[in-house]
Amino acid sequence: GENVEQHPSTLSVQEGDSAVIKCTYSDSASNYFPWYKQELGKRPQLIIDIRSNVGEKKDQRIAVTLNKTAKHFSLHITETQPEDSAVYFCAARPTGANSKLTFGKGITLSVRP
Amino acid sequence: SAVISQKPSRDICQRGTSLTIQCQVDSQVTMMFWYRQQPGQSLTLIATANQGSEATYESGFVIDKFPISRPNLTFSTLTVSNMSPEDSSIYLCSVGQPRGSSYNEQFFGPGTRLTVL
Numbered sequence: 001g002e003n004v005e006q007h008p009s010t011l012s013v014q015e016g017d018s019a020v021i022k023c024t025y026s027d028s029a030s031n032y033f034p035w036y037k038q039e040l041g042k043r044p045q046l047i048i049d050i051r052s053n054v055g056e057k058k059d060q061r062i063a064v065t066l067n068k069t070a071k072h073f074s075l076h077i078t079e080t081q082p083e084d085s086a087v088y089f090c091a092a093r094p095t096g097a098n099s100k101l102t103f104g105k106g107i108t109l110s111v112r113p
Numbered sequence: 114s115a116v117i118s119q120k121p122s123r124d125i126c127q128r129g130t131s132l133t134i135q136c137q138v139d140s141q142v143t144m145m146f147w148y149r150q151q152p153g154q155s156l157t158l159i160a161t162a163n164q165g166s167e168a169t170y171e172s173g174f175v176i177d178k179f180p181i182s183r184p185n186l187t188f189s190t191l192t193v194s195n196m197s198p199e200d201s202s203i204y205l206c207s208v209g210q211p212r213g214s215s216y217n218e219q220f221f222g223p224g225t226r227l228t229v230l
Contacts, residue, residue, distance in 0.1 A: 032216055043205065043221040044156065051216065089155060100146075101219060103156045
């Protein structure tokens with residue numbers, strides 16, 4: 001089955017700096033890669049996703065890049081703000097009607113004011 | 114995205130008892146899932162709730178412990194049976210919604226925080 005790994009497990013950045021969170025996956029059949037943000041005590045929130053026919057996708061201060069050859073994808077947050085502090089989960093899913101998301105272990109991002 | 118609600122939002126239960134968690138969606142959805150999130154951990158899929166048929170359980174989860182109902186396309190329940198302190202966790206309902214014609218986005222409910230004494 002699919003195995004998704006995230007690294008680092010924690011990341012601390014200064015407000016205004018950029019943050020990059022990386023994930024690797026094992027199943028070459030995976031073609032959908034969402035990112036979720038979970039603030040303390042809240043539900044996981046889908047913030048951006050990318051499909052395997054696209055190499056990069058941007059939405060304001062966040063972007064996701066995908067390298068299918070190397071089987072890794074990354075979340076980029078520019079001009080970080082304290083409200084970006086949260087746990088970020090990456091996930092991967094192969095094609096198929098019954099396919100399921102496999103989540104990474106999560107990365108705690110702390111933005112220092 | 115669909116609006117997903119769960120009841121109860123939290124509960125404290127005695128070991129040996131059972132708790133049923135409800136998940137209500139404001140629109141019909143094909144795919145509904147139940148996840149468990151232990152403190153400080155990632156999201157673990159318990160089962161896929163299938164409308165009109167038995168749920169599909171992941172390895173390590175069994176129907177006797179986590180019976181699931183899905184009577185229609187907007188509602189599901191998860192029961193945590195014969196609870197022990199190890200069942201203390203957050204239980205999350207999740208739904209898949211189609212994005213265009215080719216793939217589903219997945220959204221989560223607010224979760225049910227369960228503490229077993």
